[in-house]
Amino acid sequence: MHSITIAVAFAIAVTGCAPPLRPAPLPPIEPANLMSAEDYSTRVGGLRATLARNGVELDTIPVIRTCATDHGPQDKCIRCEVASRSDTANVDPEMIDGVAIAFGMYPTTMIAAAKLEHVALCRTIRYEGKESESGPPQGGPLAQGGFGPQDADRNRSAGSGPAGVAVIGDHRLLVSIEHFVGKRHDLYDFFTIEEVVHHELFHLLDHETLGERAEHDPQWQALNPRGFEYRDPSTAQDRPRGFVDGYATTNETEDRASVFEFLLGHPTKLCELAQADPVVAAKTAVVWERVARIVGDPFLHSHAPCVGWLRSSTMLPKQLGPAPPEGPARRSILGKMR
Numbered sequence: 001m002h003s004i005t006i007a008v009a010f011a012i013a014v015t016g017c018a019p020p021l022r023p024a025p026l027p028p029i030e031p032a033n034l035m036s037a038e039d040y041s042t043r044v045g046g047l048r049a050t051l052a053r054n055g056v057e058l059d060t061i062p063v064i065r066t067c068a069t070d071h072g073p074q075d076k077c078i079r080c081e082v083a084s085r086s087d088t089a090n091v092d093p094e095m096i097d098g099v100a101i102a103f104g105m106y107p108t109t110m111i112a113a114a115k116l117e118h119v120a121l122c123r124t125i126r127y128e129g130k131e132s133e134s135g136p137p138q139g140g141p142l143a144q145g146g147f148g149p150q151d152a153d154r155n156r157s158a159g160s161g162p163a164g165v166a167v168i169g170d171h172r173l174l175v176s177i178e179h180f181v182g183k184r185h186d187l188y189d190f191f192t193i194e195e196v197v198h199h200e201l202f203h204l205l206d207h208e209t210l211g212e213r214a215e216h217d218p219q220w221q222a223l224n225p226r227g228f229e230y231r232d233p234s235t236a237q238d239r240p241r242g243f244v245d246g247y248a249t250t251n252e253t254e255d256r257a258s259v260f261e262f263l264l265g266h267p268t269k270l271c272e273l274a275q276a277d278p279v280v281a282a283k284t285a286v287v288w289e290r291v292a293r294i295v296g297d298p299f300l301h302s303h304a305p306c307v308g309w310l311r312s313s314t315m316l317p318k319q320l321g322p323a324p325p326e327g328p329a330r331r332s333i334l335g336k337m338r
């Protein structure tokens with residue numbers, strides 16, 4: 001009886017010292033329209049696997065920051081907030097597949113020649129301390145970007161940063177999903193995330209193949225209309241003759257990257273431009289020839305068949321490659337152009 005009394009008293013004492021019972025915490029409320037964990041994992045896993053086949057790593061650290069501080073006072077630090085599932089509200093899941101498909105197009109020789117080692121999908125890309133006035137990278141060997149906010153045709157969101165940056169010194173491409181949130185992914189849209197991949201990858205390749213000459217390429221400069229001068233940032237709203245779009249008038253590296261972006265991303269549009277613009281045709285030929293040295297003509301023919309036809313025309317030097325197909329095959333190519 002005595003021991004029972006002690007046990008009851010102990011139980012009361014223990015109970016009396018316990019903190020008051022609290023309800024179990026509720027799970028955090030997810031933003032609406034997030035991709036499901038399974039879907040996100042599957043699609044990002046697909047992108048990671050695609051990159052890994054060429055020895056490229058998909059970045060997972062939360063923030064990537066690169067400073068081009070050794071290239072003059074105008075250089076800025078670039079900050080990528082790496083995207084996670086919590087950033088996928090109103091993101092079309094197929095956009096992630098689009099990035100994987102764009103990288104997956106390339107043979108290993110292209111990835112190796114560009115010395116690409118890392119890819120980051122960014123929620124945003126900004127210039128440190130310049131959140132409200134972010135602009136394009138200032139060139140130089142460390143970072144080259146595309147799609148700055150001054151390029152109104154491609155970026156209509158005020159205050160947003162570039163959709164892509166090639167961080168040459170780090171062998172890394174930053175691709176921002178910011179510009180594609182709330183949009184249905186459509187490969188044939190005017191501006192796609194695939195184009196960002198092609199454009200930025202070419203920046204890496206251009207630098208690795210030309211080196212210092214990437215900023216002063218006599219062969220390229222000789223193609224420009226007489227008296228033309230690049231202007232950074234570009235102010236061209238409409239496409240000037242000799243360029244695929246206004247952004248291409250920024251500088252010669254953006255000019256070449258924009259031609260390549262069209263070559264892989266919108267070849268039919270490029271062919272239409274080149275048919276009526278001999279300078280665009282000649283620039284297309286130069287980009288084709290330089291890339292074909294690395295990946296071969298068949299790769300480019302398969303992705304831009306109409307350009308193969310253009311190269312047989314009198315507008316382009318014929319020594320740049322084999323003749324296009326004749327007969328029915330050629331007719332089908334022409335039909336595709338229309």
Ligand SMILES: [Zn+2]
Nearest residue numbers: 145146254257
């Ligand atoms: Zn660019």
